[in-house]
Amino acid sequence: MNKSTLEAIWPAKGKFASITWQVSDVCNYKCSYCNPGNFGANHKNLQTEIYIDNLRSMVSQFKANGYESFRFFFSGGEPTVWKPFIPILKYIREEIPGALVAVNTNLSKPLDWWVENHTLFNDIVASFHVEFCDKENYLKNMEYLQDKMDYLVCRLLMHDERFLEVVDFSTLLKEKLQNYTIEYAALMEALSPHSEMHYYKDEWKREFLKKNNLEEQKILAKKSDVPLAKPSYCEEHYTDGSIIGHNSNRVVSESQNNFTGWKCWINDAIFITPSGDVRIASCDMGKIVGNINNPGVKFTSQPVICNQARCNCGTDIGIRKAAKTFSLAQGEI
Ligand code: SF4
Numbered sequence: 001m002n003k004s005t006l007e008a009i010w011p012a013k014g015k016f017a018s019i020t021w022q023v024s025d026v027c028n029y030k031c032s033y034c035n036p037g038n039f040g041a042n043h044k045n046l047q048t049e050i051y052i053d054n055l056r057s058m059v060s061q062f063k064a065n066g067y068e069s070f071r072f073f074f075s076g077g078e079p080t081v082w083k084p085f086i087p088i089l090k091y092i093r094e095e096i097p098g099a100l101v102a103v104n105t106n107l108s109k110p111l112d113w114w115v116e117n118h119t120l121f122n123d124i125v126a127s128f129h130v131e132f133c134d135k136e137n138y139l140k141n142m143e144y145l146q147d148k149m150d151y152l153v154c155r156l157l158m159h160d161e162r163f164l165e166v167v168d169f170s171t172l173l174k175e176k177l178q179n180y181t182i183e184y185a186a187l188m189e190a191l192s193p194h195s196e197m198h199y200y201k202d203e204w205k206r207e208f209l210k211k212n213n214l215e216e217q218k219i220l221a222k223k224s225d226v227p228l229a230k231p232s233y234c235e236e237h238y239t240d241g242s243i244i245g246h247n248s249n250r251v252v253s254e255s256q257n258n259f260t261g262w263k264c265w266i267n268d269a270i271f272i273t274p275s276g277d278v279r280i281a282s283c284d285m286g287k288i289v290g291n292i293n294n295p296g297v298k299f300t301s302q303p304v305i306c307n308q309a310r311c312n313c314g315t316d317i318g319i320r321k322a323a324k325t326f327s328l329a330q331g332e333i
């Protein structure tokens, strides 16, 4: 391994259980680089009571296995247009104190929605989709949220033909916002967990993406009534001893997402697909253990030694994992 090789993706402050939920395939956008699996509206998933019962049962199963911290990450489709969303978030806030709640949203809801509901979230990934986004609304929401969340990122999807327009919007965000984290996300072919990265024919675009994956500025102090979450996040450990906050986008853009032979704690993670399948991880090393639309989801699983050529889904990349050489994992291996 050379000096700056990734050696582990490891919890910063103790293990945590992670539930990633692609809540439905309903979206108010229809981006050209997306696929009907994310906007086809075949799986509306509207059985709120069953979902809450299943969540309650999954959380107790994790607790029985020694997990005390919980991280929920909602995506879609577009989660903010999903009817059960607010009741489920309220259940989490009421019954799982200290849970970290994150959402990937296109930020299309108007400002008053965010004013009313922002305390239900700790982290917001605000994806910017140039073909459909109302830029004024996006900016207004960002101005409101910029000093309220534990983590807030503008995730700019780098549309190939409208690349410069996205870069211009990034400049506008940097002019108008005092706090920002801006991520430039290369497109995947037909946005799905296991697809390949889109190939940009223009060299300057490839260069841009190589040089720019994250820009940050923090001027305003956080002032917020968002409940405190127990630390539920991973860090990247490199062979030269450096440790940085985990970012799947960077790991992919630096081609460090080959974990063949690593130990991967897929048992830390539940992944719920738009059709409701409840999986242990989303890769082929995982398995389906039930469906969120049916009561009584039960699961058991163990860590695995990864035999996949590449780990492509951001959520899977964020699961605790370590190469054989990583000393912190020795007690666990
Ligand atoms: S990329 Fe996101 S916002 Fe666009 S259609 Fe797909 S799910 Fe909706």
Ligand code: SF4
Residues within 6 Å of the ligand: 259, 264, 265, 266, 281, 282, 283, 284, 285, 286, 304, 305, 306, 307, 308, 310, 311, 312, 316, 317, 319, 321
């Ligand atoms: S592909 Fe699966 S087993 Fe391999 S590192 Fe990713 S999540 Fe873990």
